[in-house]
Amino acid sequence: MAEIKNLQDIQNYDYSLEKIFHDAEDFLPLLGTDYVELYVGNAKQSAHYYKTAFGFQSEAYAGLETGMKDRVSYVLKQDKIRLVLTTPLKEGGPLNAHIDKHGDGVKVVALWVEDATKAFEETTKRGAKPYMEPTREEDENGWVVRSGIYTYGETVHIFVERKHYNGIFLPGYKKWDSHYNPEPVGLKFIDHMVGNVGWNEMNDWVEFYGKVMGFAQIVSFDDNDISTEYTALMSKVMSNGNGRIKFPINEPAEGKKKSQIEEYIDFYNGPGVQHIAVATNDIVATVSEMRDRGVEFLYVPETYYDDLLERVGQIDEDVELLKSHGILIDRDDEGYLLQLFTKPVVDRPTMFFEIIQRKGAQSFGKGNFKALFEAIEREQENRGTL
Numbered sequence: 001m002a003e004i005k006n007l008q009d010i011q012n013y014d015y016s017l018e019k020i021f022h023d024a025e026d027f028l029p030l031l032g033t034d035y036v037e038l039y040v041g042n043a044k045q046s047a048h049y050y051k052t053a054f055g056f057q058s059e060a061y062a063g064l065e066t067g068m069k070d071r072v073s074y075v076l077k078q079d080k081i082r083l084v085l086t087t088p089l090k091e092g093g094p095l096n097a098h099i100d101k102h103g104d105g106v107k108v109v110a111l112w113v114e115d116a117t118k119a120f121e122e123t124t125k126r127g128a129k130p131y132m133e134p135t136r137e138e139d140e141n142g143w144v145v146r147s148g149i150y151t152y153g154e155t156v157h158i159f160v161e162r163k164h165y166n167g168i169f170l171p172g173y174k175k176w177d178s179h180y181n182p183e184p185v186g187l188k189f190i191d192h193m194v195g196n197v198g199w200n201e202m203n204d205w206v207e208f209y210g211k212v213m214g215f216a217q218i219v220s221f222d223d224n225d226i227s228t229e230y231t232a233l234m235s236k237v238m239s240n241g242n243g244r245i246k247f248p249i250n251e252p253a254e255g256k257k258k259s260q261i262e263e264y265i266d267f268y269n270g271p272g273v274q275h276i277a278v279a280t281n282d283i284v285a286t287v288s289e290m291r292d293r294g295v296e297f298l299y300v301p302e303t304y305y306d307d308l309l310e311r312v313g314q315i316d317e318d319v320e321l322l323k324s325h326g327i328l329i330d331r332d333d334e335g336y337l338l339q340l341f342t343k344p345v346v347d348r349p350t351m352f353f354e355i356i357q358r359k360g361a362q363s364f365g366k367g368n369f370k371a372l373f374e375a376i377e378r379e380q381e382n383r384g385t386l
Ligand code: FE2
Pocket: 192, 194, 275, 277, 354, 364
């Protein structure tokens, strides 16, 4: 097995998708994303938004009624995706500080593991900063072990070992029964989650995921690939061994005006999760349903579709239908993908979602970046931050 010891090793590698299964180290086997937890100002109202607009289902709840004194958490589920929305109930704690500094945003990207104690030991001995020592939590439904490490900014990974637990979510949570249950919109699982980091920090975090977590780099863009006239960024994609966890890392690059990554860093006050990409099997149905429910998507200019078939070749979908929904299309060696990005879902221009449908392609829409960033720049112009 190839060993990734330092950044030079990572950069020198020829990372094809077939190779990642060999290149990624197996000291940290990950079964999938367990949950994503956002610290928000008002979890009750955020939960209503994600149910109504995104089709998430009421799953579990913890708060005063369950013995949690200082915070409240709502767990929402759609197919394999779990969102946890948490709000502090008292002043002055770390949750308040997080929300004050960052606004609503992702605190925890939780990863499902067989052994949370080993995951903690393997990553911390390779240099990860501890966030949570391995901790056993239990109730009448069994027990879990969770542990955690810091990643970029104040974002953390929590390792969740749940093979001895049969409850609804975690010990301390009860089933959340609601009379209000909007239908799902077809979101299936988290395809990837993107982190924005500061100037010249991308390679440090690529090295972190390589060295500390045993990930391998699968795609490389440089700033020439993803620069527009006014803004630029650099991006590298890190994947774990079985390909279930993919974390693209962006850093700003010099353009004529402010990079959208820099705008994010300014408003989030540091590095953080930029977008969560969620997979669907029918992007037209998902996007039109979400739009009907009030989700705002990035505007895609009609001219984007003028040379579409020349650029991506034959596709199954009707181009006029895709155009009417503003859906982006890109192709790589293995197939094509359809994707669309929401506007930020919070008031600060920070976190947004991507809806993605893969038809063979395993890449991330490189060919769409230019079209996407031109669209984002029009939004930035409207906010006066370009
Ligand atoms: Fe993405």
